[in-house]
Amino acid sequence: MDLDLARKVLAEQPFSRLLGARVTALGDGEATLELDIREDLLQQYGFVHGGVLSYAADNTLTLAAGTVVGTGLITSGFTIDYLRPATGEILRAHGQVVRAGRTRVVTRCDLITIDAAGAQTLCAVAQGNIAVIEPNGEKR
DSSP: OOHHHHHHHHHTOHHHHHHTOEEEEEETTEEEEEEEOOGGGBOTTSSBOHHHHHHHHHHHHHHHHHHHHOSOEEEEEEEEEEOSOOOSSEEEEEEEEEEEOSSEEEEEEEEEEEOTTOOEEEEEEEEEEEEESSGGGOOO
């Protein structure tokens, strides 16, 4: 999977379009996804909703796996730990492959927020298992 294909895949996901998510980097077992923090993505206390953070982790974990094993992947599960409230201008999710096997890829993701001054704050971490359902994008 390359950056152009990753952007095409994201553009085909209605929910990703709704959130305004974008893939900003991809390759060599890593992926970065960003979205602008907007008022309609916040919960009642003014923090980015946990579901938005989970969305970013989910897609980034799978995109990172795709750089190693190709397309034909689906998230089979992940955990996320919220470390501090997510506030700022941009939410950035950076994922990387921990181990790639024939049928499963283990990945991890750091979620940070970036404020108007450019300061970065780690707000959540995630780890996931990505299932290979079509090796190299080929139908089984």
